[in-house]
Amino acid sequence: MHTNHEKVKRLSLLGILLAFTIVIGLAERMIMLDGIAPGMRLGLANLAIVISLYTFPPRDTLLLIVLKCLTTALLAGSMIALFYSLAGSLASLLVMVLLIKVKNLSIIGVSVAGAAFHNLGQILVARFIFGTWGILLYLPLLLIAGTISGIIIGLLAKAVRPRISAFIKATY
Amino acid sequence: MKKADLYIILTVLLPALIGAALLYGTNTKYQSMTAEIYLAGELSDIIPLAQGVDEITIHSGEKGYNILRIEADGIYFTEANCQSQICVKSGKFYHPGQMLICLPHRVLVRLNGQAERGIDAIAY
Numbered sequence: 001m002h003t004n005h006e007k008v009k010r011l012s013l014l015g016i017l018l019a020f021t022i023v024i025g026l027a028e029r030m031i032m033l034d035g036i037a038p039g040m041r042l043g044l045a046n047l048a049i050v051i052s053l054y055t056f057p058p059r060d061t062l063l064l065i066v067l068k069c070l071t072t073a074l075l076a077g078s079m080i081a082l083f084y085s086l087a088g089s090l091a092s093l094l095v096m097v098l099l100i101k102v103k104n105l106s107i108i109g110v111s112v113a114g115a116a117f118h119n120l121g122q123i124l125v126a127r128f129i130f131g132t133w134g135i136l137l138y139l140p141l142l143l144i145a146g147t148i149s150g151i152i153i154g155l156l157a158k159a160v161r162p163r164i165s166a167f168i169k170a171t172y
Numbered sequence: 173m174k175k176a177d178l179y180i181i182l183t184v185l186l187p188a189l190i191g192a193a194l195l196y197g198t199n200t201k202y203q204s205m206t207a208e209i210y211l212a213g214e215l216s217d218i219i220p221l222a223q224g225v226d227e228i229t230i231h232s233g234e235k236g237y238n239i240l241r242i243e244a245d246g247i248y249f250t251e252a253n254c255q256s257q258i259c260v261k262s263g264k265f266y267h268p269g270q271m272l273i274c275l276p277h278r279v280l281v282r283l284n285g286q287a288e289r290g291i292d293a294i295a296y
């Protein structure tokens with residue numbers, strides 16, 4: 001019975017996190033920072049990814065990311081968006097999974113590195129879609145914005161995580 | 173926040189700030205600026221800005237179009253038949269090296285030019 005409870009909790013929390021990423025992702029489309037770089041967004045949906053990474057094994061977060069990318073692409077009706085978000089999210093997940101084990105590194109540093117690799121992944125996809133390395137000129141602005149939103153997400157995740165682990169550990 | 177966090181933040185932020193300063197920090201005036209228009213990664217047209225105000229329509233694919241306004245000191249999109257309108261919202265671009273892009277139509281317009289003092293504003 002006990003393990004069943006755990007499973008249900010894990011499943012429901014992953015579902016909540018997925019719903020969060022999708023809703024925030026769609027809401028962010030309305031406040032895009034196009035004046036800085038085309039299609040640039042805050043990336044607050046990644047808060048759920050960071051929290052999931054610190055709460056569940058990496059494969060759960062991988063599932064979360066793939067489902068998030070698929071659902072958002074379907075809702076936005078854009079296949080190109082799928083490539084961008086998958087490349088960014090997977091690059092970001094990879095580096096965060098590696099960095100999470102580094103001592104002396106808190107959730108803020110992990111989140112900033114994740115944001116930077118999210119930008120790198122997306123700009124690489126853009127390079128192949130547009131066929132020119134010139135697209136890399138957008139990288140400085142993306143990285144500056146990514147660092148800021150990475151710090152914000154890190155701080156938020158730091159505040160939210162203890163509450164979620166309490167929920168996970170609580171027994172009925 | 174721990175010490176290693178700061179290292180990560182600096183590793184990302186410093187090169188980005190230097191890059192941004194090189195790209196946008198110059199107040200130089202540019203001469204002989206041109207707009208290079210790429211369709212799906214291939215150069216399709218080069219237009220000198222010196223000619224002054226002009227509007228051209230860039231056709232991409234079967235139905236896609238973007239209207240590019242070319243002025244003596246910069247370029248911007250005035251219209252596009254896509255949902256996002258990101259390229260129109262991006263506004264006017266003045267600096268060589270900057271790019272206007274339209275993701276759905278795979279259109280990329282790059283500004284090229286040299287600084288008046290004879291030194292390249294951007295090295296790349």
